[in-house]
Amino acid sequence: MNGPNSTNTPETPVSPRETGGFCRDCGADIPAADAAPTRRCPSCRSTRLARHPELDRLSIAHIDCDAFYAAIEKRDDPSLRDKPLIVGGGHRGVVSTCCYIARMSGVRSAMPMFKARKLCPEAVVVPPNMAKYREVGEQVRTLMLGLTPLVEPVSIDEAFLDLTGTERLHHMSPARALNRLALKIEREIGITVSIGLSHNKFLAKIASDLDKPRGLSVIGRAETLAFLAEKPVSLIWGVGKVMRERLEHDGIASIGRLQTMTEVDLARRYGKMGSHLFHLARGEDNRKVDPEGETKSISAETTFDTDIADLDDLSKELWPLCEKVSARLKHAELSGHVVHLKLKTAGFKLVSRQARLSTPTQLAESLYRTAEMLLKREADGTHFRLIGVGADDLYPAEDADPVDLADPNAERRRKVEQAIDEVRRKLGGKAIVKGRSLR
Structure with missing residues (x-):
């Protein structure tokens, strides 16, 4: 960890009393030194030393899994360990993530696959396995909660943590507790994480990107x-x-x-x-780490193998996305008041449209009817490479789909969808489908 803001070297000289730290590999104390700071752990000779004048006085952290999807695939298939790896869709899709070897060739997340293959033709490409990644993400989250109940998920592979006041519980500073967590994740789950430590969320997020992978970087108050x-x-x-x-x-x-x-x-x-x-x-951010942090939206999208211009074909792609969003809303016990349609043209121009419902919904049918209405306005012969649908302005599940006296068929549609959900819970997701899926 090199540079003025890493945990190895403070930005300005400090008193010998403040320069102590610890070894990130064995946990041994690094003694304070009047002269040049120690570059290796005196116990295990590791160069991964955590040292910063405010190291033991900061407690807001951001933890980010390193190349998350790719790391899991390499963990599960050791033959991929030393190869450039891209996790993503087909030739027309985009890169979900890539390993650090592939990044050396210029490959980046969200890059079109055709461009990534051109930059790194020797890369191994595997399709994403979201069910597996979610399971690993939950395992990491469980270990985080062992440190503090104040864990605010940001995505499947990152979260903010507030360890204020946990010193007496863990008998160590937040920095040491976080480093111990990182080692535990490596040992028990088989992936690595990078940690940013600071005095607020904004700076902790920045710090976690400073020394990837396996980093522990600090931004103190004095240097902000x-x-x-x-x-x-x-x-x-x-x-x-x-x-x-x-x-x-x-x-x-x-x-x-x-x-x-x-x-x-x-x-x-x-x-x-x-x-x-x-x-x-000025580095001023008063947001709290909120374990009940609100989900802003729930969405799903797909990139086509070939561009699509026909309305019927686009509608066929739209329906399974509405079912996915509906299932995620129900799982999260939420409902959406706004339906959002996303389209990307063959020329990579993004088209975004939305409509507000009269009441919040969880139903795939309601999402589809609204999204298809928006789609009809845009399907004018333009060729699209991507379509997505989302639910925004989220409400609790109990606010979803109240009885609508103006629409006598609404209750019947709700009961049909409930019956379909029940069959799928018992027999699997593909046990029953609507005829619309077969068009």
């Missing part, structure tokens, strides 16, 4: 402003391509430039986003 100053504005959460270009057009390319501006000035220029920029540019 200096660390952020040299970084591009795109590092700030919420600054996408359009906002970045707008800021750069206004002469604001670095976070350091934002740090010189007042909140009033930024709010005058960019509205609510201006205040957001002001605080995050």
Whole structure:
């Protein structure tokens, strides 16, 4: 772990009392030193040393599994260990993830498969196995919960943790407890993780990307402003391509430039986003780690092997996606008030449309009827390479699909879907299908 913000070397000189740390492999204490810091563990000779002036005073962490899907595939098939590996769809699909060997050739997540194959023709390509990945993700989550109940999942392979006040429980600092967790995940699950440790979620997330794979990186309070100053504005959460270009057009390319501006000035220029920029540019983030963090949306999508322009063919692809979203809503005990349709043209232009329902729904049929209505407006002969559907503005399950006196068939459709769900629970997902699936 090299660089001014890694756990090996503090950014500025500190007193000998503060320079102690620990070995990330054997856990041995690294003694404080008046001269140059020790580069190897005195016990096991490892170079993986955790050392930072604020190492034992920070408790907000972000844990991110390293190349998650690819790591699981390599774990389960040792013959893939030293080969470049891509997990993704067919020639027309995209890269779900890739191992670090493939990344050396320029392959990246979300890259079109044809481009990835061109960059790394020797790569082994395997299709994603989401059921297996979810199972491993739940195993990792269970181990996280052994450290603290304050675990906020971000996705299947990452989460925020708040270890404030856990020192007495674990008889060690949060940094040491997190490192012990990383070793346990490696030993018991067979994959690796990277850890970011800081004083808030924004900085912990940034830190977890600093030293992948198997990293433990720290951003302390004292170095926050200096660390952020040299970084591009795109590092700030919420600054996408359009906002970045707008800021750069206004002469604001670095976070350091934002740090010189007042909140009033930024709010005058960019509205609510201006205040957001002001605080995050200074490393100020008061969001709590929330184990009940709300799911913002539930969606599913598919990329076609060949472009599709015909409405009937597009509708046929839409139905199983609505069933997937419906099943996920029911599993999460949620319902959606807004249906979202996503299309990507053959030229990679993204088309996004949405419609608000009169009441929240969990039903695949209701999702499909609304999404198909949106689809009909866009199916004008344009060739599409991808279609997706999602449910947004989520409500509890008990708010879903109330009796609609204006639609006498609504209750019958709900009962039919409940019956289908019951058969599938007993006999499997393919035991019964609607005729629409057979078109």
